[in-house]
Amino acid sequence: MLAKQIRQKDAVFYFVSYPAQDILRKVKFISRFYDENKEKIESEEVTKHDEIGEFIRKIEKSDKSFQREISKRKVAAIKNFYETAATQPPIPATVLLFTPHTLTFNSLPNMPNVGNLDEPADKFLMIDGQHRLAALEFFYRSNPEEASTIYVPCIIFDGKSEDFATEMFVIINSTPTRINKSHLIDLYEKVSWTSPDKKLASQIAEMLYSEGDSPLQYRINRLGGRSNKDKWILQAELFNELHRWIVKDMQTNKDIEASKAWTNYYYQYLRDFLKAAKNIWGEAWDNDKYMVCNSITLKAMLRVAADLESDYGEQEERVKLLTEKLNNWQSLKPDFRKEGFYERFVAKGQVERVAVIARKLKEGVK
Numbered sequence: 130m131l132a133k134q135i136r137q138k139d140a141v142f143y144f145v146s147y148p149a150q151d152i153l154r155k156v157k158f159i160s161r162f163y164d165e166n167k168e169k170i171e172s173e174e175v176t177k178h179d180e181i182g183e184f185i186r187k188i189e190k191s192d193k194s195f196q197r198e199i200s201k202r203k204v205a206a207i208k209n210f211y212e213t214a215a216t217q218p219p220i221p222a223t224v225l226l227f228t229p230h231t232l233t234f235n236s237l238p239n240m241p242n243v244g245n246l247d248e249p250a251d252k253f254l255m256i257d258g259q260h261r262l263a264a265l266e267f268f269y270r271s272n273p274e275e276a277s278t279i280y281v282p283c284i285i286f287d288g289k290s291e292d293f294a295t296e297m298f299v300i301i302n303s304t305p306t307r308i309n310k311s312h313l314i315d316l317y318e319k320v321s322w323t324s325p326d327k328k329l330a331s332q333i334a335e336m337l338y339s340e341g342d343s344p345l346q347y348r349i350n351r352l353g354g355r356s357n358k359d360k361w362i363l364q365a366e367l368f369n370e371l372h373r374w375i376v377k378d379m380q381t382n383k384d385i386e387a388s389k390a391w392t393n394y395y396y397q398y399l400r401d402f403l404k405a406a407k408n409i410w411g412e413a414w415d416n417d418k419y420m421v422c423n424s425i426t427l428k429a430m431l432r433v434a435a436d437l438e439s440d441y442g443e444q445e446e447r448v449k450l451l452t453e454k455l456n457n458w459q460s461l462k463p464d465f466r467k468e469g470f471y472e473r474f475v476a477k478g479q480v481e482r483v484a485v486i487a488r489k490l491k492e493g494v495k
Contacts, residue, residue, distance in 0.1 A: 132246035132285070134234060143234070143246055143285040144223070152281045153266055156226065157252040162204050162263035168270070170263055207264035211279075212272070220265070223282045224258030225297065231288035246285070253285070256297050326379055328387035329395075330372040334364060336396040343396075344403040348422070362424040370428050371395075374435040401444055402434040405451035409458045413465060420470045425479060429486035433494060457493040464489070 133144040147155075162170045211219045228249040236244035255262065262281070269276035286297070338349045349367055350360035375395075379385045406414075413419040420426055437454065464473050474489070476482035 130246055130248060132234065132244065134236070134242045134244070135284075136242075143232075143287070145246065145283045145285055146280045147283050149265055149269055149276050149279045149281060152224075152283065153262065153269060155248065155253055156262060157254055158259065158263065162201070162259075162266075168267060170266055203260050204264045204267065207261055208267050211264060211268045211276075219279060220261055220281050222261075223284045224261060225256040226253035226258075226283050226285045227256050227289065227297070228253055228285070228287050229289065232285070249287070256286070325385075325387040326375045327372060329385070329391060330368055330375050332387065332392040333371050333375075333395045333399070334368050336392065337367065337399065338364070340396070340400070343400055344407055345427075361422045362427050366424050366428060367431075370431040374431070377435070378438075397444070398438060398447070399431075399434060401447040402437070402451055403430075404448050405455055406430055406458070408448075408452045409455045410462070411459070413462050418467055419462070419465050420467050421465050425483055426465065426486055428483045429490055432483075432487040433490045436491065437494065454495050455493070457495060458490065461489065461493055 130145055130147075135142055135144055158170050228251065230249045230251070232249060233247040234244055236242065265276065265279070265281070334349070337343050337345045338347065338351060340346060345361070345367075348359070348361040349364050350362065351364035375385070385391055410419075410421050413421045415422050437451070464470075471482075474482055474485050476485050
């Protein structure tokens with residue numbers, strides 16, 4: 130199939146114009162859809178190895194906006210629009226498709242970004258657009274000749290991981306009537322099918338938000354948070370750092386699990402590390418004139434915490450020992466003044482800047 134290759138930073142994906150009958154043949158519906166005549170599209174079987182499909186199917190069942198009655202109403206409305214649209218295009222927005230397989234792209238002569246893209250052997254999974262394609266399926270059944278003239282704009286992501294598809298699903302569906310990343314992290318803690326690493330990271334994030342002795346209590350920006358305090362870091366950003374840490378630890382210690390004991394272990398260590406950091410930063414902590422209590426520096430400090438992780442004994446002793454280890458950070462306070470901060474920590478983006486700051490902080494550890 131003819132495709133346009135699109136590059137954005139490190140990402141490469143493809144734009145394809147799919148004939149209606151072809152796209153309906155190549156996609157996997159993982160939700161059951163009905164139309165007003167009680168016709169239905171059966172949800173296709175999701176194998177135990179299809180982690181992405183299983184994730185989306187179960188998330189949809191966990192959120193009220195994906196109940197069948199709402200889906201039926203939405204599909205009927207979209208189908209009606211397909212039937213009545215004349216000058217307006219029926220499907221102007223792209224459908225997002227995903228495959229874990231890496232597809233072969235052969236560019237045309239003198240056109241490096243245009244060429245032939247192979248189709249995957251398996252069906253595409255829809256990250257976004259199930260309702261639109263479900264409506265197209267019903268429209269095709271009742272109006273095959275008219276539907277056969279429709280070409281569907283599609284974006285195809287190939288060769289990516291489960292985490293990539295999950296993140297894309299959350300970003301695209303982050304409207305008030307759908308789930309967002311913070312909701313997803315809350316779900317990690319509550320549902321039985323979540324992997325232990327994600328569940329443990331979400332439990333630690335929850336304690337850092339809610340526990341009275343946490344230096345980050347109510348400072349984490351999360352779904353449904355009621356505190357009027359200024360927020361320092363998004364729940365999603367905190368979770369990502371914790372999850373990176375947990376995955377690394379689990380690779381070397383097979384005993385780590387999503388249990389109350391391990392949650393308390395990580396929480397208590399992080400609580401005391403942050404208390405030690407607060408002692409050292411002094412007046413720069415929670416001060417708008419400094420870039421200490423913001424997501425960039427907090428993420429960098431979490432990376433230092435992960436590198437220093439050790440059993441320092443009881444709380445008071447641990448805070449004291451960690452304060453001594455971080456004592457050289459006092460000399461770094463001028464570097465973290467808000468004025469000129471980005472010039473002192475030059476980077477191409479926030480991801481690189483966190484790494485630069487983390488290296489600077491690690492140099493100051495005794």
